[in-house]
Amino acid sequence: MLKELQSLLLRAMQQADPHTFLQAEVQRPGQALSSEERAMLAAIGDDGLRLTRLIVRKLRIDRLLRGDPAMAELCRSDPAAFARLFASYEAATPPRAVFPADEAQQFAAWRGQR
């Protein structure tokens, strides 16, 4: 099913090693995938998946920096500290925001809960 395939690909984008995640999930019994979809997912190359994940992460950082001036300033003044903070945020909060303001709001909520 297309819905299952898309869910797997988006979840793969949240993994440090999307290729290994996808290969394991495709083999897992009970996935609602046709044999054709299973074969297509299994054949995806590692490089393309990894670079796509990198772009997806960069876009999330862009959203946050555009939505939160304080984080934009931290990214400029102390990139390493920003990277650590963003990694914690990313690990704790799935990507749901479309606009920068929404990403900043999610980020503020996450910081408030820490």
Place this chain on the structure above:
Amino acid sequence: MTRARPWVGINLPADELFWQHNRRLAEERAELFEITPETLWSGGCVEGKGYQELAAFVKRCGRPVIGHGVLASIGAAERPARRDAWLQALQRDRAVFGFDWFSEHLGFADACGLHVAWPLPLPPTGEAVTTVAASLAELQAVHPVVAFENNADLFCLGDPLAQPEFFAAICSTANAHLLLDLHNAYAFCRNLEVDLDAWLERVPWQRVIEVHLSGGSESDCAWLTSGRSLRMDSHDDAVPEPVWRAFGTALQRASNLRAVVVEWMPDAMGAGAAAAFAADFARARSMLC
């Protein structure tokens, strides 16, 4: 009867740096403008910074305007919760900007409640065709003429050379057009190691309403454990020669082509970039005369 030649235009963001370097190109030479409405929205799809200024500019110029979206997620199997608000905003923008047609990137950016802001590839299945056609039908209720754009996907589900047939099936099912981004096609074929000419041979040319021209860049070898570099759709460099050659092919074959849009990302704009952008625009224009 001879058909009118396609318009040659540029993407028109509301970005100060872009305007600083490209005002003359926009005001005096561009025959058409392409606007991405969602980049003018703030949260909740409401008018954001630069919206009214851009609307006033295109109204003053009186030239054709086309709308171009990135994140409607037209291939999402689960209809995104934001879809209704998105369509209402597009309806408003159509009235404001007077879009001649509207295009959207093919792919999905939403699933299981997640959003990734980047259209991911679809499998070339009947279910995907039906899904995209249903989304395009919703867009057609706002804009009678719609198109979808091929992406510079970094991976592919299925045979890369079968992709144009998938496009043809969507065009036919949805009565939609194809926005053929030639740099995306070049990058896709290079990254997936298929022949660009063979890919172009399979394109449903009668459905191509618009062509995009842009440049891109190579990914840093250090980014991938394999050390490989992939071609990226970054819109931050001059149009490369293989794309110009593909453009020559497109001009011969796309008999229903109505617009050529030269694109450059506003973030990557500067004096040198603006000169290259203007040169690409002039070259595209000269190839149509």
